[in-house]
Amino acid sequence: xxxxxxxxxxxxxxxxxxxxxxxxxxxxGEDETHLKTWRSxxxxxxxxxxxxxWVMNPSSKARGVYKDHRYSTGIAELNGSGLQxxxxxxxxxxxxxxxx
Numbered sequence: 372x373x374x375x376x377x378x379x380x381x382x383x384x385x386x387x388x389x390x391x392x393x394x395x396x397x398x399x400g401e402d403e404t405h406l407k408t409w410r411s412x413x414x415x416x417x418x419x420x421x422x423x424x425w426v427m428n429p430s431s432k433a434r435g436v437y438k439d440h441r442y443s444t445g446i447a448e449l450n451g452s453g454l455q456x457x458x459x460x461x462x463x464x465x466x467x468x469x470x471x
Contacts (some may be wrong), residue, residue: 377405379412390455393440393465419443425466426458434470442467 377400384394396416398409424440427433442450447467450456456465464470 376400377402379405379409381412387457390457390464391446391449392457393459395459416441421447424456425469427464427466427470429462429464432470440465 378398380395380397382395385392396413398406398413400406400409420441420443422441423436423438424442425434426437426440442456446456450467456467457463458465
């Protein structure tokens with residue numbers, strides 16, 4: 372039986388008219404050689420980003436903190452200057468500071 376495919380996915384954020392859509396980093400696989408390399412890449416991102424982003428539905432104003440979403444210092448500055456951060460899921464907004 373063939374094992375699962377080995378993959379590291381890195382999708383960079385994309386600037387859109389409405390704001391900056393989130394990127395993602397993920398892996399699939401069981402090969403220890405690949406996992407060792409991928410873990411070092413993931414560790415780099417964790418060391419250079421901050422955990423915890425507010426996600427808010429603009430229609431219902433429902434909101435919550437998602438600890439697995441991460442951001443850099445530069446993104447925090449841009450968000451503070453008015454750049455909207457967009458979630459991949461629907462029309463939800465992502466914010467560094469708690470929404471009012």
